[in-house]
Amino acid sequence: MQKATTSTSSPILFTRGVPAQEALPTALMSECLQAVLAGPDGKTVLQYGHNGGYAPLRQLVAEQYQVAPDQVLIGNGSLHLQDLLTALLVKPGDVVFTEQPSYDRAIKTFRRRGAKVVGIPLDLDGIHLSALEEALTQYTPRFFYVIPDFQNPSGVTTSAEKRHALVQLAEKHGFWLLEDVPYRTLRYSGEQLPLLRDIQSTRVLTVSSYSKLISPGIRVGYIVGPREIIKPLTALAEETILAPVLPTQAAVFEFHQRGFFEQNLANLKQLYAPRLQATINAIKTYLPDIAFAEPEGGFFISVTLPRESNYQQLLSRAKEEGLMLTDGSAFFADFLSEQEAQAGANERFVRLPFCALTPDEITSGIQRLASLIQA
Amino acid sequence: MQKATTSTSSPILFTRGVPAQEALPTALMSECLQAVLAGPDGKTVLQYGHNGGYAPLRQLVAEQYQVAPDQVLIGNGSLHLQDLLTALLVKPGDVVFTEQPSYDRAIKTFRRRGAKVVGIPLDLDGIHLSALEEALTQYTPRFFYVIPDFQNPSGVTTSAEKRHALVQLAEKHGFWLLEDVPYRTLRYSGEQLPLLRDIQSTRVLTVSSYSKLISPGIRVGYIVGPREIIKPLTALAEETILAPVLPTQAAVFEFHQRGFFEQNLANLKQLYAPRLQATINAIKTYLPDIAFAEPEGGFFISVTLPRESNYQQLLSRAKEEGLMLTDGSAFFADFLSEQEAQAGANERFVRLPFCALTPDEITSGIQRLASLIQA
Numbered sequence: 100m101q102k103a104t105t106s107t108s109s110p111i112l113f114t115r116g117v118p119a120q121e122a123l124p125t126a127l128m129s130e131c132l133q134a135v136l137a138g139p140d141g142k143t144v145l146q147y148g149h150n151g152g153y154a155p156l157r158q159l160v161a162e163q164y165q166v167a168p169d170q171v172l173i174g175n176g177s178l179h180l181q182d183l184l185t186a187l188l189v190k191p192g193d194v195v196f197t198e199q200p201s202y203d204r205a206i207k208t209f210r211r212r213g214a215k216v217v218g219i220p221l222d223l224d225g226i227h228l229s230a231l232e233e234a235l236t237q238y239t240p241r242f243f244y245v246i247p248d249f250q251n252p253s254g255v256t257t258s259a260e261k262r263h264a265l266v267q268l269a270e271k272h273g274f275w276l277l278e279d280v281p282y283r284t285l286r287y288s289g290e291q292l293p294l295l296r297d298i299q300s301t302r303v304l305t306v307s308s309y310s311k312l313i314s315p316g317i318r319v320g321y322i323v324g325p326r327e328i329i330k331p332l333t334a335l336a337e338e339t340i341l342a343p344v345l346p347t348q349a350a351v352f353e354f355h356q357r358g359f360f361e362q363n364l365a366n367l368k369q370l371y372a373p374r375l376q377a378t379i380n381a382i383k384t385y386l387p388d389i390a391f392a393e394p395e396g397g398f399f400i401s402v403t404l405p406r407e408s409n410y411q412q413l414l415s416r417a418k419e420e421g422l423m424l425t426d427g428s429a430f431f432a433d434f435l436s437e438q439e440a441q442a443g444a445n446e447r448f449v450r451l452p453f454c455a456l457t458p459d460e461i462t463s464g465i466q467r468l469a470s471l472i473q474a
Numbered sequence: 475m476q477k478a479t480t481s482t483s484s485p486i487l488f489t490r491g492v493p494a495q496e497a498l499p500t501a502l503m504s505e506c507l508q509a510v511l512a513g514p515d516g517k518t519v520l521q522y523g524h525n526g527g528y529a530p531l532r533q534l535v536a537e538q539y540q541v542a543p544d545q546v547l548i549g550n551g552s553l554h555l556q557d558l559l560t561a562l563l564v565k566p567g568d569v570v571f572t573e574q575p576s577y578d579r580a581i582k583t584f585r586r587r588g589a590k591v592v593g594i595p596l597d598l599d600g601i602h603l604s605a606l607e608e609a610l611t612q613y614t615p616r617f618f619y620v621i622p623d624f625q626n627p628s629g630v631t632t633s634a635e636k637r638h639a640l641v642q643l644a645e646k647h648g649f650w651l652l653e654d655v656p657y658r659t660l661r662y663s664g665e666q667l668p669l670l671r672d673i674q675s676t677r678v679l680t681v682s683s684y685s686k687l688i689s690p691g692i693r694v695g696y697i698v699g700p701r702e703i704i705k706p707l708t709a710l711a712e713e714t715i716l717a718p719v720l721p722t723q724a725a726v727f728e729f730h731q732r733g734f735f736e737q738n739l740a741n742l743k744q745l746y747a748p749r750l751q752a753t754i755n756a757i758k759t760y761l762p763d764i765a766f767a768e769p770e771g772g773f774f775i776s777v778t779l780p781r782e783s784n785y786q787q788l789l790s791r792a793k794e795e796g797l798m799l800t801d802g803s804a805f806f807a808d809f810l811s812e813q814e815a816q817a818g819a820n821e822r823f824v825r826l827p828f829c830a831l832t833p834d835e836i837t838s839g840i841q842r843l844a845s846l847i848q849a
Contacts, residue, residue: 115522123520128721129511136504145498145689147490175550175693179715207713314520316720318550338582340554344719345691346507 110421111464116251116398116452122370123314124363131353132346144345150337152321153348159355164296164305164323172333175343177281177308177320178204181244183335184304184322185212188241188275196234196243198226200401200430200448202251202279205244214241218432220439221250223392225257228264234435235272242275242304247295248283249397252430252450256394259292266295269302275328281308281320282397284364287372289395296323304328309351311398312364317347370454375400377458378451378465385469398454404447408472413449422467425450485796486839491626491773491827497745498689499738506728507721519720525712527696528723534730539671539680539698547708550718552656552683552695553579556619558710559679559697560587563616563650571609571618573601575776575805575823577626577654580619589616593807595814596625598767600632603639609810610647617650617679622670623658624772627805627825631769634667641670644677650703656683656695657772659739662747664770671698679703684726686773687739692722745829750775752833753826753840760844773829779822783847788824797842800825 135144144153151157152173161168174180189195191213197206199218209216219234220227226245245265247257257265269276278295296303308320322332336343354360378400379393389402404410417424427448434440449468453461510519519528526532527548536543549555564570566588572581574593584591594609595602601620620640622632632640644651653670671678683695697707711718729735753775754768764777779785792799802823809815824843828836 117522120517120521123517125511125516125520128520129508129516132507132511132721133504136500136507141500141504142495142498143691145500145503145691146495147492147685147690175719176716182714204713204716211713310522315522316518316520316717318715318717318719338579338586339557340693341551341579342691342693344550344693344722346503346722347719 110418110423111456111460111467112423113449113451113456113464114423114425115455117455118311118315118367119370119455122367122454124359127354127357127359127363128314128317128350131350131357131359134353134357135346135349140349144349147342149345150342151333152343153345153352156319156348156352159352160321160323166323169333170326170329171321171323172329172336173319173321173343173348174336175320175340176310176318177279177306177322178208179340180306180320180322180332180336181205181277181279182208182212183339184277184306184328184332185209185214187328187332187335189214194238194240196231196238196240196274197432198245198250198253198255199432199434200252200427200445201244201432202246203429205279206430206432209244216432217435219243219435221253221255223255223390225255225261226265228261230435231268235268239272240274242277243269244277244279245295246279246282247292248280249285249394249399251282251397252399252401252448253392254394254397254400255392256292262293262295263298266298266302270299274302276303277306278303279306281311283307284312285367285371285398286396287368287375301325312360312367313351313354317351318344319348319351371398373458374453374456374461377461378453381462381465385466398452400451400453402449402451403444404449404472406443406447407474408447409474410447410472413471416471417468420467420471422464422471424468485798486831486835486842487798488824488826488831488839489798489800490830492830493686493690493742494745494830497742497829499734502729502732502734502738503689503692503725506725506732506734509728509732510721510724515724519724522717524720525717526708527718528720528727531694531723531727534727535696535698541698545701545704546696546698547704547711548694548696548718548723549711550695550715551685551693552654552681552697553583554715555681555695555697555707555711556580556652556654557583557587558714559652559681559703559707560584560589562703562707562710564589569613569615571606571613571615571649572807573620573625573628573630574807574809575627575802575820576619576807577621578804580654581805581807584619591807592810594618594810596628596630598630598765600630600636601640603636605810606643610643614647615649617652618644619652619654620670621654621657622667623655624660624769624774626657626772627774627776627823628767629769629772629775630767631667637668637670638673641673641677645674649677651678652681653678654681656686658682659687660742660746660773661771662743662750676700687735687742688726688729692726693719694723694726746773748833749828749831749836752836753828756837756840760841773827775826775828777824777826778819779824779847781818781822782849783822784849785822785847788846791846792843795842795846797839797846799843
């Protein structure tokens, strides 16, 4: 299909889920920051204050999620909000569930705050429900961290049925659902499914961010939930950081006001959709026997290599061939059972973030991967 | 001296140490942000990365403190860096020393991370050395948090002799000195004394910020220290927040490059120096019997009201008279002894932040305070 790519060409980085460099809207952000600083809130965003986030943006997010502004906290990126939330909810030794695999930095965050993090296996259409029910006979987690749309790292989208089941189980067993939806808006095809909070919001905290939609460097993330959580979380955020960085939050509000958000989102979809398609095509071509979740959006596809493939020292062998991969085991929390641990899916798991690579790079990269794992 | 001010005039806020609204450089910041986003690092500051802070700013701070760039970590405000540092150094039950009184949010931060926080009494020229030596027979703290220049909340500047003594004691007893110097550059008269790190840097961590020098809303703070601390602290910061907000850090660098920093600093001094003088004059006029530290810079003066004064329910009585005060006890950590606790200085402590008030407001405010405490 392509000409052979050797290790002398530039390395292909399947390592981090970052936006494409060409998608970062420097001119639009500059225009927004200028407007903010020349406008009536210019002094406000340079002063202390707004502990829950820049008030107009808080209001805007509240409208999007149909909640009151005091049910929204905007911080310096969603990861830090998750850190603070864990500090609020988790005592050392408490159990937190994640999907297995899940976002490596989230697993680390929960553990750093003292949680025992147990991974519930993920099927191609969302959580493995009988495994979850089994796990709930052993533990009642403080919260269950799920990424229902275009999951990081697997690319899995949770089906409507499983979303309903998750919400019912959370109500029944009394745990929080922490749904992380940074990729949700980046849907390249198909129909949107309801958020967990759309089904029933009493046990749901929703966290999201502008990192994938405008820029990661501005670090604007937010959490939406009931006041019983958002009020003490806002107090904890104030105690911890005093106030979030305000000029960038105000620029995000201005970005919406000027209609840049929709325009930028359309550009992102146009750029990323062919990259997703190239990834799907390359897997089907070069790794035809591997079942994988075919996402309709987001940043990630993943494959679990077959047991009989040659996956030993894959990272270092791939690096020699100019293919940079992330260690798959980082995406795995504690296994639910010894049996699962022995299955060793973590050692055979490969995440393929496709947004910051061209279709040609993607195709070459997956071709290289396929040749590396030939037994 | 002034005409009588009644509670019908607008309230006078001696509550928070914030910059004057008129001192916030909206136009200069806008110019800097535009230059950054149009420049070669425009994409860089919108992307992930730079976990230790925007590299050119890290380099600049390193040059200022004559250290290597990897001895500097720039974060989203110095308070959060103190939070992370405490997470790194303190296990629950460890002891931390602060000056007594000290910055209320720092005391809270150390306690939230599990420290027992013991206050070492402050004289008008810095720490009470024999009390410190006595305390060191009881405890070896993990660190001693000091604000050597124009201390918050007292206004005290630590003498050169006491700076040397602190450094010697830290070396002898093996604790870290955490010197917080956000006000240091705002010296309106007199000669600068050496930083603790200038005397001997092996046991010193220096934390500072641009909140008082450019803007608090941009949340640009930093910590300087030996690699044995800065390296794991940078890793912990990356795990906690992924990366700091970059456009505002780059704007601070640009602010220096364009010569705005010196110009802005001169403006601040011109604005604040008469406010400090008005505060000193008013205390001498209306509270003539009270000994207090006369600062030569910074944001704060404080008074400890005499025991015989009428300080009961002072906050609520002051509020009725349109004078807003902060609860003095918030600035006090655990007392070193029962005797000190009984002296009750915390109940009689009044902080007077003067930078965001006009000389007339300051004079009226202190006049009101004087009449309120008449027995």
